[in-house]
Amino acid sequence: MMNNLLDVENLWVKFPNRNGVFDAVRGVSFTLGRERLGIVGESGSGKSMTGRAILRLIRKPGIVEADHIKLDGVDLLGKTEKEMRAVRGQRISMVMQDPKFSLNPVITIGDQIIEAYRLHNSASKADAYRKSVEMLEAVSINDPERVMRAYPHEMSGGMGQRIMIAMMLIPNPEILIADEPTSALDVSVQRQVLDIMDKLVKERGMGLIFISHDLNLVADFCDRVLIMYAGRVVEVCDAKNLHEAKHPYTRGLLNSLPRLDEPSKRLEVLQRDPEWSKAPSVSGRV
Amino acid sequence: MSMLDVDGLNVWFGKHLERVDAVKGATFQVARGESFGLVGESGSGKSTILRAITGLAPDWSGTLSIEGQPIAKKRPKTFFKQVQMVFQDPYASLHPRHSVDQVLGETLHLHGFQDIDTRVVKLLDDVGLGQKFRFRYPHQLSGGQRQRVAIARALAPEPELLLLDEPTSALDVSVQAEILNLLTDLRADRGLTYLMVSHDLSVVAHMCDRLAVMKSGDIVEIMSVDALRAMNATHPYTQQLFKASL
Amino acid sequence: MSDTQTLREWLLTETPTSRRHAKISAFYQGWLTLRSNTMAMIGLGILVLMLFVAAAAPLLAPHDPFVQDLGNRLAPLGTEGHVFGTDSLGRDILSRLIYGSRITLYIVALVALIAPIAGLLVGTVSGYVGGWTDAVLMRITDIFLAFPRLILALAFVAALGAGIENAVLAISLTAWPPYARISRAETLTIRSSDYISAIQLQGAGAFRIITKHIWPLCISSLIVRVTLDMAGIILAAAGLGFLGLGAQPPSPEWGAMISEGRRFILDYWWVATVPGLAIFTVSLAFNLLGDGLRDVLDPKAGE
16 A cells, blocks of 8 residues: 555546536546556546646636545645645646647746756756756757757757656656647657656656557556546556457447558447446546 | 649748748659558648648649649639548637538538538538538537538538548547548548548558658658558658557 | 426527527527626626616706706705706706717717727738738838827817717727737638638638638627727717817717816816716726627637
8 A cells, every 4th residue: 555656536527517517527546656557538538637636737617526635645635725836846747748838938948947946956056957957868868958058949849848858857756647748749759758758757666647548559658557438437457458458448449440450441430338427437546 | 644643842931041841842643533641740741732732832833733634823713623621620620600501501602502401411411410410510519520520511512632631630539430431431432532641650551542651841652551551661761650650 | 487498498409400590599608608707797787777878868867968057056966956966067967977878879889880890801801911911001000000099089080170970080090900900910810720721722712701701700809809998989089078179068978077077176076076987887897898708709718
């Protein structure tokens, strides 16, 4: 039990609207150790909401409810907004899909990294600079000095995402939540970014929540996978066994992918069963 | 005679010092009834070729011909009866204030059809939407439904050549399967010719007969889908791309 | 009960059965969004009330707004028969306010019709066509923007002659450039969107694209901007009135009433304050409504 960095029990995200309440996430439970946990699902399945709810980043009028969200045994739900701010970034970091929207366009990358570093550590400017260069080297950026002087728009998507990861890792968080971190990237770059994340998570013993719509990617990259549908977890399995998944929804998703090695005239179409969204959420606790 | 003949196509943006060459000397032919794929990473110029064919990218040189007829710089109305395009993002390609009925009705009106009502009904049936979607607005539709409307709009003038710009990259995989099946069926039913852009090799393998691999504006290799499935590439960049996609 | 329930369902249906049904349904959804915004409803309520007051002015006004009673001049608030007191010529302020609402509405309505439409026309053409057309139209807009608004209006009125209609025309002539700027900016973003490309690929001409595809998207932000500008328009009209170039005495235009009362503001504060409060209330109402309308009309906000 002590290995659990994060313990989420019965998480709900609710959005009150004109016709009642819309439940984006419905009773999701899981634990996260020092591992790579994948959350997969289609758009609207509540996978991103789950990630955001942990950090209480749900916009109004959304409501987060849970029995508990424990970080190292301390319930995050009991914390005030001010205390949460210390948790965000410091202990749990989040990497978003598009780096372009996460970096300030009018400040050089170096200044942004240094600022982020000094926010979390009391260090002199020179120290912070040195540390920032090291961070950029850690995410396989070849000429960190030049990147430090550059502005975000001069960076390609892959570079931008590496910089974001570097920034998120500065405070040495225990948990990294990555929400579709590679969806905006080309396949070749995608692989490099994943390798970097993988290396850092392993070296630092972090927990990683990897949110993605890409089943193959998650099967490849993660240790354990939660499959979400309509706000619930329908199946939990080891990533390497994902292709032998049993739930008809997971099977349907896998089969609807065109395959290079198996030509077919038509693709299989997922038949949705209303029962899936009624069945209780499967627990992802270990 | 091929349906589409692209010969030495150059496309550029900007002028003088700021000129960026997006496509450099692209040459390929697409036969009638064939489905041809363009693959490459972002910025390789694959979508730009489609935009040049339709005239949305105004600065180009080289020869583009449809059924042996060279395309003039100013596209005549008859051109759009032959060539139509489906855009990548179904959330951006439908006017937010126009209902499905308005979108299809206006398209049919512009192409001079008289029996608009019956044609709208038929188009919606053809793309598997049905009547209950006719008077909905885009915000009342899911991504897949929107893309079906966009496909119906492209089919309205009864074109022969359909340009598909990453038609499923913004959609979930299960919806992607539905849309790809729809496109396969439509091609079979209407004898359409496809020119499809995608970054996803397995989608291209599923949909196309032949494909061209692009890298920073150049076509580095044209190959058959069988060669793609066998991972049989001659150009080093193509080999690299294949490896990354595995 | 069941009847109203089905009407609501009919209005909120996801599957409209005809063009008209779809339009009514979309309108009703917008109305529901607006209705859930309390502040906007307060604004709308004030404006509806004002419309009613303007329409029923002869019935509501306790006195003739033009009848002077010099023996009873500058009567304080709450005087018998004169709730808001009387002005320097002994005219009942309440009655003048009630009749003045007609003039205010008239000015506002005319300016709100002329300026945004002119701006929309110039802005969208300029933004869509681009090139030389854009350069010429935008330089003209800049010239208008370069002058202080009231000075320019003064020059126009001086040329056209004093009077409410000419004041309206002058204000409209000075008010359109910001609308042209807004609609040009909107047009530039709309022009490069996929749905405009898509309709271009159907062979649609510039006229159709501007009127049928760009206008409907620009109009919403213009409506919002107009409602937010109303206060300024009322004040500009008042300013012209004060300088003797707008509403002519004895017409009970609110701005003219303020400038009249200004002379006595230290000893008889209500004479200027009451019409001031009226302007304030109406401006506030327009602002609140404008804010609410933005939530309803902006296609970018919400899903």
